[in-house]
Amino acid sequence: MTRKRVQKAADELGYAASPSASRLATGRTRTVAVVVPLLSKWFFAEVIAAAGRVLSGEGYDVLLAEVSTPRLRSEFFASPRLHGRSDGALVVALQLTGEELAALESQGQSVALVGSERPGAASVQVQDRDGGRAAVRHLLNLGHERIAFLGIREAPGSPLGGVPPAERLLGYRDALLEAGAPSDPSLELGVENTVEDGAAGMASLLTRVQPPTAVFAASDELAFGALSALRHAGLEVPRDFSVVGYDNHELSGAVGLTTMDHGVAEQGRLAAEALIGALSGEPARTSRIEARLVVRGSTAPPRRLRAGAR
Amino acid sequence: MTRKRVQKAADELGYAASPSASRLATGRTRTVAVVVPLLSKWFFAEVIAAAGRVLSGEGYDVLLAEVSTPRLRSEFFASPRLHGRSDGALVVALQLTGEELAALESQGQSVALVGSERPGAASVQVQDRDGGRAAVRHLLNLGHERIAFLGIREAPGSPLGGVPPAERLLGYRDALLEAGAPSDPSLELGVENTVEDGAAGMASLLTRVQPPTAVFAASDELAFGALSALRHAGLEVPRDFSVVGYDNHELSGAVGLTTMDHGVAEQGRLAAEALIGALSGEPARTSRIEARLVVRGSTAPPRRLRAGAR
DNA sequence: CTGAAAGCGCTTACAG
DNA sequence: CTGAAAGCGCTTACAG
CATH class of the missing domain: 3.40.50.2300 (Response regulator)
Known part of the structure; x- marks a missing residue:
């Protein structure tokens, strides 16, 4: 109370202690x-x-x-x-x-x-490994079998020094292993963490002889790129292809991206x-x-299954 | 040179002048x-x-x-x-x-x-007024006649205090006036500058008795919302509707948004x-x-014109 | 408990 | 030109 009133009086008088002086005196x-x-x-x-x-x-x-x-x-x-x-x-x-x-x-x-x-x-x-696992389990539960991983590779000019989201890749592999799904190294890709590289990476994944039906992207930015590449390839999400991101980016709601929210x-x-x-x-x-799964509109059962269901 | 070497020697010895002391002494x-x-x-x-x-x-x-x-x-x-x-x-x-x-x-x-x-x-x-004018001229040049404005209204809790992008609205009106296009106040809308409000605003604009065929959004965030609302309404951009944003947001490339780059x-x-x-x-x-126009994929001639062209 | 003094580590005007 | 001293505005240990 007194403290507050002193503060107020000080403010009104325009008085403020000199930070430099008190820093010098206290060392803090x-x-x-x-x-x-x-x-x-x-x-x-x-x-x-x-x-x-x-x-x-x-x-x-x-x-x-x-x-x-x-x-x-x-x-x-x-x-x-x-x-x-x-x-x-x-x-x-x-x-x-x-x-x-x-x-x-x-x-x-x-x-x-x-x-x-x-x-x-x-x-x-x-808990990135758990997060990655949850993302991929979601796709597996929907019935996907060929699931690609679009990961973050550090750019040469990056100062990060270490690949934090490597754990997300491990989670991806965990989930596949658990499900007994065959792991396919040609479906794992690492690119720079930009929308552009996400798009290029997605485009490249689509050229596999046996292409995936879904992708887990290690960041929402990569996922945005993937969505854009899929659109350009004439594929409709989630009808023809499912995408899960990672971040819960402020704009992921706008594009209807299913993603992992890591607070x-x-x-x-x-x-x-x-x-x-x-x-x-x-x-x-x-x-x-x-991290917790946020389901939006970019994931659905693979085409094959839904066609069969009809 | 000498300066640099002294700096280097100081760094190696781990010496650094005390900022607090020099600030106190100099007053800067x-x-x-x-x-x-x-x-x-x-x-x-x-x-x-x-x-x-x-x-x-x-x-x-x-x-x-x-x-x-x-x-x-x-x-x-x-x-x-x-x-x-x-x-x-x-x-x-x-x-x-x-x-x-x-x-x-x-x-x-x-x-x-x-x-x-x-x-x-x-x-x-x-030069926001010029920027707004350029955005709307682009739509007019494509043949649009009913062009909506999705502007930024300040939220009650906003600290901005003044509406900077009001100029963008003036530019919008300028362009319409120049072109002799009828101005229609029911096509001018102000919402909070969020993706969600952009979507809601766009949805509302689509309910006009004579709906617009294009919108100029005063920010890319509003434009992202508009794109999302249009998709939900089953309209395809730019085939059925054109959108111009304002910002050249880092993600506007990913969604193919035509926008104004204001550096x-x-x-x-x-x-x-x-x-x-x-x-x-x-x-x-x-x-x-x-501000300069960046044309991407969200703008095209209105449907009527293109149908007629065939 | 109160109040005068020393000290924090610089910069700078000034004496030598 | 060089070097010792005062001063920046606080905090705090200490004398009274």
């Missing part, structure tokens, strides 16, 4: 850096937005650090860029090496990771909370998120 | 705040990403400020939140009141605006440069960007 910045490989992708923006809300709710400033190329990445970790600027770093998607993590810690940063894991560091991760905003929130915990000296917290 | 933070109504929309993320690259290239830290509700907005401007934290603010889309601008300036901020204009402040704007990244870049200029005492710089 009450600032957190958010480190992402790319800002303009929906996933990262959504994580940052959610994390930022809890962070600023707790009185932290949030500093933006985009490391979009391997070059920027090595420069970022080689120089003490965060030293004295933030107390902690929330690192999204980048698979940190031991040295990179050590570099952050030597700059006095507490660290929270989203989408990767490191001994001793707080992190939040998605993107939730990832940001949990990571921010874990980081705040770490900043107050709490031992590293690890959270796991389960 | 070498930090810029980016103020956006929403982080997780593609447009804002893209503007921030582009601005952030030029800003950090010039050695500025970038601080994130999301003011996503009217409440947060008034709190943000009522308290000296940026005082001593940043030297300048890059304000995206928010239509600042005179007091809000004054509040920023009293906190020692240089200001650059994107998507709005204020006497004395640097800004970058899009979103360029807006961010120019604003950052204008802000850097303002920070070094240069007089307020104003840039204007022209």
Whole structure:
């Protein structure tokens, strides 16, 4: 109460403590850096937005650090860029090496990771393998037998360093194995995580001598590309072909994409909370998120089955 | 050269000047705040990403400020939140009141605006009226006569405060007037800028006694919604209906949307440069960007004409 | 419990 | 031209 009134009086008088002075005196910045490989992708923006809300709710400033190329990445970790600027770093998607993590810690940063894991560091991760399995089971349950996997291969210029969604491929294989479905390496494809490459990848999968009747795409962006390629190939979804994505992208509803929701905003929130915990000296917290199937209009029984049913 | 070698030596020794100390001594933070109504929309993320690259290239830290509700907005401007934290603010889309601008300036901020204009402040704007006119002319040239406008109405909870894309509506009317096409207020609709509302708006436009054959949507998100509504209504685009969007959203290529490209990244870049200029005492710089038509697959002559042509 | 003083790590004006 | 000193505006340990 008193606190609030003082704050209000201060605001009215236009008084504000000098952050630089108090930072210098205390050695704490009450600032957190958010480190992402790319800002303009929906996933990262959504994580940052959610994390930022809890962070600023707790009185932290949030500093933006985009490391979009391997070059920027090595420069970022080689120089003490965060030293004295933030107390902690929330690192999204980048698979940190031991040295990179050590570099952050030597700059006095507490660290929270989203989408990767490191001994001793707080992190939040998605049960991607389970998610992949659930996606493919959905297709198997509909009666599909030839199911392709359209995965994310890292671009040469990507700073990610590690292939987080590799787990999604494992889940795909798990589901096939469980069902006793024959696994066919020619149906597994890895492309860059863009709509364009998703389309090209889908087009290529359609040229197999025995083409698939469904695809599990490791991201919604790839799935959007796949949908576009299928349309161009004259195939109608889901009548002629089924597609499952992964993300529950804000636009996946608009195109009626069946997908896996892995709680993107939730990832940001949990990571921010874990980081705040770490900043107050709490031992590293690890959270796991389960992905859940969202059925929309891009999946249906394969043509053969439905024809038979009539 | 020497400078570079000193930098390198410093990096190797792990030495880094204390930002707090130098900020306290100089009174300059070498930090810029980016103020956006929403982080997780593609447009804002893209503007921030582009601005952030030029800003950090010039050695500025970038601080994130999301003011996503009217409440947060008034709190943000009522308290000296940026005082001593940043030297300048890059304000995206928010239509600042005179007091809000004054509040920023009293906190020692240089200001650059994107998507709005204020006497004395640097800004970058899009020639939205021209852009709207060009979009509608494209439809008129194809032979459409009943062209609807699906515009952005501000949500009650929106912090934007002003309707920037109102210019797009004026451009729409200009084009109709030029062509001597009858203007019909029942074909002008304003909805919230979401895919869902775009779909609902399109559905509603289709119920007019004399329905349109084409729509100009004031954003690509609205256009995505429109495409989805048209599909649900059993209409095929562009055979039965034409759609033009506005943004050149990263996913508009995937759905084959004809749209207006207003150089979103360029807006961010120019604003950052204008802000850097303002920070070094240069007089307020104003840039204007022209939107340009990108023809994809969502527009074609109206059915009547094509049938007649055969 | 209150209040004056030292110190945080820089920058810069000034004395030598 | 070089180097010691004051000052930026806080926090905090300490003297009274």
